[in-house]
Amino acid sequence: MSPQLAGVLQLTALIAALALAYRPLGDHMAKVYSSEKNYTPEKWIYKVIGANPAAEMRWPAYLRGVLAFSAVSVLFLYLLQRIQGSLPGSLGFSSIDPDQAFNTAASFVANTNWQSYYGEQAMGHVVQTGGLAVQNFLSAAVGMAVAVALVRGFARSRTGELGNFWADLVRGTVRILLPISVIGALVLVACGAIQNFSGIHQVGQFMGGTQEWNGGAVASQEAIKELGTNGGGYFNANSAHPFENPNPFSNLFEIFLILLIPFALTRTFGRMVGSLRQGYAILGAMAVIWIGFTALMMWTEFAHRGPAFEIAGGAMEGKETRFGIAGSSIFAVATTLTSTGAVNSFHSSYTGFGGGITMLGMQLGEIAPGGVGSGLYGMLIMAVIAVFLAGLMVGRTPEYLGKKIGTRQIKLAACYILVTPALVLGFTAVAMALPTPGDSMTNSGAHGFSEILYAYTSGANNNGSAFAGLNADTQWFNTTIGIAMLLGRFVPMVFVLALAGSLAEQKPVPETAGTLRTDKPLYAGLLVGTILIITGLTYFPALALGPLAEGLAS
Numbered sequence: 001m002s003p004q005l006a007g008v009l010q011l012t013a014l015i016a017a018l019a020l021a022y023r024p025l026g027d028h029m030a031k032v033y034s035s036e037k038n039y040t041p042e043k044w045i046y047k048v049i050g051a052n053p054a055a056e057m058r059w060p061a062y063l064r065g066v067l068a069f070s071a072v073s074v075l076f077l078y079l080l081q082r083i084q085g086s087l088p089g090s091l092g093f094s095s096i097d098p099d100q101a102f103n104t105a106a107s108f109v110a111n112t113n114w115q116s117y118y119g120e121q122a123m124g125h126v127v128q129t130g131g132l133a134v135q136n137f138l139s140a141a142v143g144m145a146v147a148v149a150l151v152r153g154f155a156r157s158r159t160g161e162l163g164n165f166w167a168d169l170v171r172g173t174v175r176i177l178l179p180i181s182v183i184g185a186l187v188l189v190a191c192g193a194i195q196n197f198s199g200i201h202q203v204g205q206f207m208g209g210t211q212e213w214n215g216g217a218v219a220s221q222e223a224i225k226e227l228g229t230n231g232g233g234y235f236n237a238n239s240a241h242p243f244e245n246p247n248p249f250s251n252l253f254e255i256f257l258i259l260l261i262p263f264a265l266t267r268t269f270g271r272m273v274g275s276l277r278q279g280y281a282i283l284g285a286m287a288v289i290w291i292g293f294t295a296l297m298m299w300t301e302f303a304h305r306g307p308a309f310e311i312a313g314g315a316m317e318g319k320e321t322r323f324g325i326a327g328s329s330i331f332a333v334a335t336t337l338t339s340t341g342a343v344n345s346f347h348s349s350y351t352g353f354g355g356g357i358t359m360l361g362m363q364l365g366e367i368a369p370g371g372v373g374s375g376l377y378g379m380l381i382m383a384v385i386a387v388f389l390a391g392l393m394v395g396r397t398p399e400y401l402g403k404k405i406g407t408r409q410i411k412l413a414a415c416y417i418l419v420t421p422a423l424v425l426g427f428t429a430v431a432m433a434l435p436t437p438g439d440s441m442t443n444s445g446a447h448g449f450s451e452i453l454y455a456y457t458s459g460a461n462n463n464g465s466a467f468a469g470l471n472a473d474t475q476w477f478n479t480t481i482g483i484a485m486l487l488g489r490f491v492p493m494v495f496v497l498a499l500a501g502s503l504a505e506q507k508p509v510p511e512t513a514g515t516l517r518t519d520k521p522l523y524a525g526l527l528v529g530t531i532l533i534i535t536g537l538t539y540f541p542a543l544a545l546g547p548l549a550e551g552l553a554s
Contacts, residue, residue, distance in 0.1 A: 007298055007326025010252055011291075014330070017256050018263055025260065026267025026279075032175045033148045033168060034272065042170050053167035058160040059501030062149055065165035066142060066493060070109050073135060074486075077105040080131045081123075090124035091200055091214055103478040108132055110489035111139035111371060113225070113232030113341055113464040114481060116473040120214055120235045125197050132232060133221045137181075140228030141172035143373030146493050147265065148272075150377045153500030154401045155273045160505050162497070176261070177228060184223030184257055191253070192246035193219040218243050226257035229371040231341030231464040239331070239344040240320050251327050251344060255334045262286075262338055262369035265376045273401055277519035282379055284524040289368035289531070290337055293361055297329040300354045318349025318468075329354075336361035339371030341464025348451065348468035355467065356547030359454055362461045363539045364531055365420065371462065377496050379527075383518070384413045384499075386530040390516050390523075399515055402508040409502060416495040421538045423460035423484045428453050428542065430480075437476050442469035446553070450546035455481060460488035 038046070038053055046053055057065065080087075081096035081104060096104065100117060107114040108131075117123070123132070145168035152162050189195050198215030218234045222244050225232060235241040245251055263283065270279020301315045302325055319328040328345040335342050336358040347358045361368075367378040384400055388410050391398030398405040431437040431452050441448040447469075454467035459481040466472070472481065517523060 003324055003326060004298075004302055006324070007302075007329070010248075010326055011294060011330060014252060014255060014259075018259055021260060022264055022267055025264040027271060029144075029176060029261075029264065029268040030271035032171050033163075033268070035171070038167075039174065042174055045170050045174075046166065049166065051164075051166035053164050053170070055164055056161035057164055059149075059162055059497040059504075062162050062165045063494060063497045066146065066497075067490060069138075069165075069169070070142065070490065073109045073138060074105045077108060077131050077135060078102060080127055081105065084124055084127050087124065087126045089126045089197065093122055093124050096122065099475050099478040100473065103482040104132075106482040106485050107459075107464065108135040108230070108232060109139055110462050110485040111143055111228070111230060111339055111374070112459060112462040112485045112489070113230045114459055114466070114472075114485065115232055115236075115464070116478055116481075118236040119233060125216060128221065128234060129217050133217070133224065136221065136224040136228050136230040136232070137173050137177050138169070140177060140224070140230065140372045141169050143371055144172045144176070144261075144265075145169050145373065146496055147373035147376040148268075150380055150496050150500040151269050151272050153503035154380075154403060156504045157402075157507050158505065160501050162500050162504060177224065180257075180260070181220070181223045181227055184227055184253075185220040187253055188219040188222055188250060191250035192242070193222055193250065194243045195219040213243075222254070223257065226254045226340065226342060227261065227372075229258060229262065229338045229340040229375075231335065231339075231343075233342065239342045245344055248323060248327055251323050251331060254342070255331055258334045258338055258340050258342070259290075259369060261372045262375040265373070266369075269376060269380075275401075275519060278401065281519050281521075281524045281527075282376075282383065284521065285527045285531075286367070286369040286375075286379065288524070288528055289364070290333070293337060293357060293368070294330055294333045297333050297354055297357050298326060300351055300357065301325045301329050303351070315349075315351050315354065318346030320344060332358050333361060335465060336463060337364070337366060337368045337370070339366045339374055339462045339464070341458065343465050346468045347454070347465065348447075352446075352547050352549075352551030352553070355450060355454075356543060356551060358465070359450070359457055359547060360535070360539070360543065362457045362463045363421075363424070363543075364535050365417070366461055366463060367531070374462065378492075381413050381416050381496070381499070382531050382534075383527055384409060385417070385534070386523070386527045387516060387518065388413075389530060390526060394514075394516075396514055396516075399509050400518060402511070403503045403506050404509055409499060412495045412499040412502070416492050416499075417534065419491050419495075420460050420488050423488055424453070424456045424539075425542060427456045427460070427480055427484055431456070431476070434476075437474075440471040440474055440477065442471070446546050446549040450550065453542055453546050456484055459484040462489050 081101040085095040149162040196215040200214040239245040266279045266283040270276040331344045387398040387400045451470040
């Protein structure tokens with residue numbers, strides 16, 4: 001069997017698995033967020049935190065809950081790292097330096113999971129399991145809660161109430177993320193991923209020195225790392241490490257976990273707004289972009305250019321032989337079109353165009369299908385923009401799901417899509433202009449520029465993957481990327497929740513013969529075109545200086 005055919009079969013199996021899970025999971029999540037029943041463990045949690053799950057919140061109160069909870073999470077995780085040297089189970093590792101502790105705390109709370117450290121050489125068991133793994137659950141639950149609040153904004157009328165943040169947070173964690181993660185962890189253990197609390201072991205000699213490995217609760221963290229589109233690995237090699245991702249089956253299963261909730265949330269959306277066809281339209285737009293990017297990546301990496309590629313069967317540099325080009329390409333696209341950031345290969349070693357595809361996937365806003373929660377609300381923002389553009393073309397006031405898209409709504413949507421590009425391009429320009437940040441680049445020229453552009457693209461878009469080659473463990477990058485992660489995560493949420501509140505206050509607009517049908521393939525095509533045009537106009541000059549210049553020169 002040729003590697004190309006094997007890749008097509010892997011992609012087909014993945015699509016089939018996602019299709020089988022789409023309906024039951026999407027319906028289950030809709031029931032979870034529409035239920036008025038509280039399970040006993042949930043009641044205990046509400047009692048501890050002093051929350052009333054039945055109390056409805058308007059968007060300012062909902063936002064305060066998101067920001068307050070996230071601020072406490074950042075502080076807790078920062079302090080946990082700073083006292084690591086005094087904790088049991090630290091494996092002898094010292095406390096984390098202040099700038100790196102801030103960067104890591106911001107990263108995991110923002111669902112970015114950018115890592116400027118070697119996990120197996122820096123973090124002990126308590127920080128890994130009691131800090132990082134916990135935030136993998138909670139940051140994902142926060143993203144889902146914000147997405148559901150926006151969906152309620154479309155579904156409700158003549159009220160500014162969007163639900164209860166604490167109830168959405170707890171239910172998303174207890175009823176969705178935890179059960180699936182337990183199953184996922186068991187599958188990964190069966191595949192060969194490790195799950196223990198062992199110490200550091202010497203395993204032999206390596207290049208004249210002693211090679212050591214430490215154990216850890218890897219499978220459980222790996223499951224939520226992928227399911228919650230987090231991406232932070234237990235080991236520096238991330239999902240290329242055999243302890244995290246042992247074989248081709250586990251590789252495909254991890255990709256399945258990455259895409260599972262983001263795709264299924266489109267059915268949750270359709271169910272909650274009372275029109276499954278609306279959910280299918282959003283799903284169709286996401287799927288077209290994802291499949292298109294995957295096919296383009298596989299074509300780029302399989303292309304034979306020169307004797308080295310001919311002998312290897314494609315661009316095998318930086319890729320694990322147990323996954324091959326196909327398994328690596330599918331993983332790379334899945335992780336950069338979502339906010340996962342996990343890697344099973346070095347994106348820096350991809351072809352010039354291949355590296356550009358990973359970067360462009362993040363620059364789209366990670367909405368195809370995007371992160372857990374963030375992908376859905378990002379796509380719905382783009383849906384509002386697409387409706388507005390359609391209204392301009394036909395000279396009609398735009399409407400979406402029975403709600404008028406007026407001046408206030410389009411301003412909020414525009415602010416949302418401007419935040420991330422401003423952070424990415426602004427920080428990249430400053431880093432390239434200053435003398436010190438450039439010293440962290442391993443390469444010069446177009447590839448070196450791509451290293452820095454990728455780093456800020458990954459941070460501001462809450463992805464967390466690294467291009468490799470850039471030494472990001474400096475005060476400059478730890479601080480600026482940490483700031484970019486926090487602003488890139490929470491400032492857009494302000495506009496999302498404000499938009500949700502303004503929509504919930506409206507009364508429904510009756511559908512007429514002139515209403516744009518947003519549940520048709522024509523609209524899905526318009527949505528895809530809008531996404532590509534906005535991204536192209538925003539990032540093309542920067543891409544032309546980096547991956548495009550490198551790809552054309554090769």
